Amino acid sequence: MNRRIALLGSTGSIGRQSLEVIAACGMTAAALTANRDARRMEEQCRAFSPELAVMMDPAAAADLRVRLADTSVRIASGMEGLLEAASLESTDTVITAVVGMVGLKPTLAAIREGKRIALANKETLVCAGELVIAEAARFGAEVVPVDSEHSALFQCLQGCRDRGEVRRLILTASGGPFFGMDREAISLVTKEQALKHPNWSMGAKITIDSATLMNKGLEFIEAMRLYQLPPERISIVIHRESIIHSLVEYCDNAVLAQLGAPDMRLPIQYALTWPERTAAVAKPLDLLSCPPLTFYPPDYEAFPCLDLALKAARTGGTATAVLNGANEAAVGLFLTDQISFGEIAERVARSMEAIPVVHNPTLEDVLAADEAARSAAAE
Structure with a gap:
């Protein structure tokens, strides 16, 4: 089975294990994306020879261009690069292993190209699940879960x-x-x-x-x-x-x-x-x-x-997007030693109380709720 795969989030834990599976199953990693770990991305590109490598951080992308100057790997950056990787014509499958709301837009882009989505990004369904499932049905895209429980x-x-x-x-x-x-x-x-x-x-x-x-x-x-x-x-x-x-x-x-x-x-x-x-x-x-x-x-x-x-x-509605956005912000504060462990739940609860819920939301409603939740949790 020679699937051609775009792996979004290749340097993370799920991404690295996905590359093990791709190699063992004889599949092709046609596109790899990461946030800013240019060193590990270089190693992966030399091992798998993708046609496209994307770094979300522009400085990391510039670093990667220097590191891979002797190869044919094309380098892109930012959300534009991530969307290109997700909708690359030469791929049939997209593994979404990025963490956070950043995974929503590229997942939708891949769905609209009719690709199989191997979904390891919780936030996509948590924040905009109705939209995602409806788009998958509309474009004939398969959404297959990667989380062990799902x-x-x-x-x-x-x-x-x-x-x-x-x-x-x-x-x-x-x-x-x-x-x-x-x-x-x-x-x-x-x-x-x-x-x-x-x-x-x-x-x-x-x-x-x-x-x-x-x-x-x-x-x-x-x-x-x-x-x-x-x-x-x-x-x-x-x-x-x-x-x-x-x-x-x-x-x-x-x-x-x-x-x-x-x-x-x-x-x-x-x-x-x-x-x-x-x-x-x-x-x-x-x-x-x-x-x-x-x-x-x-x-x-x-x-x-x-x-x-x-x-x-x-x-329902945007309540789940508020929950997720506030939690992402609060966990980020905890990991940078700005709040205690117990404050994570407190900040999420306050954000949910403060932000009105929109039912039957559009994508714009979801993104607005996410942004409002992050701001509320960070205050």
Whole structure:
């Protein structure tokens, strides 16, 4: 299977693992994009020889041009370059592995070219899910999830003839590094503690979201949009071992689960090869060495970000864009030591209270809500 892929966010954690899968499966990386890590981008370009490399930061793009002067790789920069990579005529698949709202416009651009979207960018569906899914249907683009939880749901739904047979989707959550602690203790944790996820290796922003459980709230909203189900038909369970990645409960009480080792290369590979399966890149799951599988209800009092996300999901409209924008801004402040861990939820809550919700929003409404939320959270 020789897919030609544009990989948006190639130097991040998901991007690097995606390149492992691309190489192992004999696929082609036709375009690579990154923010500002020119050194790593140079290494990737020399290994994969893409026709286009994009750096969001113009200074990094200038640096990369010097580094790759002896190659035929074309260099571009900024959002214009990102949109070009997403809609490149020679590609059939776009992996959106960038973090944040920056992924929305290039995802829409790729959809309008009818490409397969291997979606690893939560914000696209959280902030503008109705628009994205409607555009995908209009242009015949496939949206296949890369997140381990959504890939699990996607796989468990393959045998479903009709969504009416589905009683509920069950998202699993590891609980993060602060499982079992109370709200007061959690509010005082350090950045170093928050960046130590018990099971997964991820980028800093996603790791903090996993520590606050905002990540699971964003996935809840994603599931609503991707599978077009109301919030009352989606639930969350804490599963510390990260062996069961999510489950689907059917109307006859049958429950299907997807199990695997905590290895992101498995859902990345499936997003690229679906509806086929190919030889494994990810490590296998050894059932005989698995620990006992445990399940707990979420603690919404100790993890208020999760409660805020579910409230935004039930409200709908631009409430989810406000939630996401405020959270991105607050996490950025925490990672730069400007606020405490407990203040992340406080700033998100204040932003949600302050910014009016627009229902049935346009793309402009979504972008305006995002900008307003970031400003409110930063004040």
